[in-house]
Structure formats: C-alpha cells, structure tokens
Amino acid sequence: MSRRCEYCGKKTEIGYQITRRGLAKAKGGVGRKVTGRTKRKFHPNLQQVRAVVDGTVRRVNICTRCIKSGKLKKPLRRDRFVVSASPAKSSAEAS
Numbered sequence: 001m002s003r004r005c006e007y008c009g010k011k012t013e014i015g016y017q018i019t020r021r022g023l024a025k026a027k028g029g030v031g032r033k034v035t036g037r038t039k040r041k042f043h044p045n046l047q048q049v050r051a052v053v054d055g056t057v058r059r060v061n062i063c064t065r066c067i068k069s070g071k072l073k074k075p076l077r078r079d080r081f082v083v084s085a086s087p088a089k090s091s092a093e094a095s
C-alpha cells in the first residue's frame with residue numbers, strides 16, 4: 001500500500017531538515033549559520049475512511065485536505081437496534 005491520496009494523488013515529498021546555530025541578526029547576533037542538512041520526508045496526512053465509491057462502500061486512503069474539501073462521499077449512518085420494516089427504504093435515503 002503506497003502512501004498516496006486516492007483522490008488528489010498527493011504523495012510523500014523529500015526535503016531537508018536544516019540545522020542552524022547562532023543568534024539571529026534581528027536579535028543582535030551575527031546571523032544564523034547552517035551547520036547541517038539531513039534528508040527527510042514529508043508525508044501527507046492520510047486517513048483510512050469508509051467512502052461510497054461507485055455505489056459501494058469501501059475503505060479509501062484519503063488526505064485530510066480532500067476530506068475537508070468534501071471530495072469524499074461518506075456512507076449512510078444507520079442507527080443501531082432499529083429494525084427497518086422495508087429494506088428498500090434505506091437505499092432511497094442514500095441520495
């Protein structure tokens with residue numbers, strides 16, 4: 001399973017963690033010096049959520065920005081301990 005959003009395709013990016021020393025010029029020092037660069041990864045904030053895809057409910061990997069922007073269609077929440085008299089009624093509410 002790759003770390004990739006199934007909606008926008010966002011995936012892991014590679015960058016650097018930059019180590020600095022010294023006091024900033026604004027604070028009266030002689031400036032900040034870079035003493036090291038280490039490779040690091042930036043992972044997207046992926047969540048496994050249940051979603052309606054092509055009419056069926058399945059679990060998808062989706063980033064939180066796509067969840068917030070409403071690209072995801074969440075499955076219908078059914079109340080527990082409720083016996084429905086007509087099973088065809090629940091599918092009509094799913095629109």
Ligand SMILES: [Zn+2]
Nearest residue numbers: 005008063066
């Ligand atoms: Zn996304």
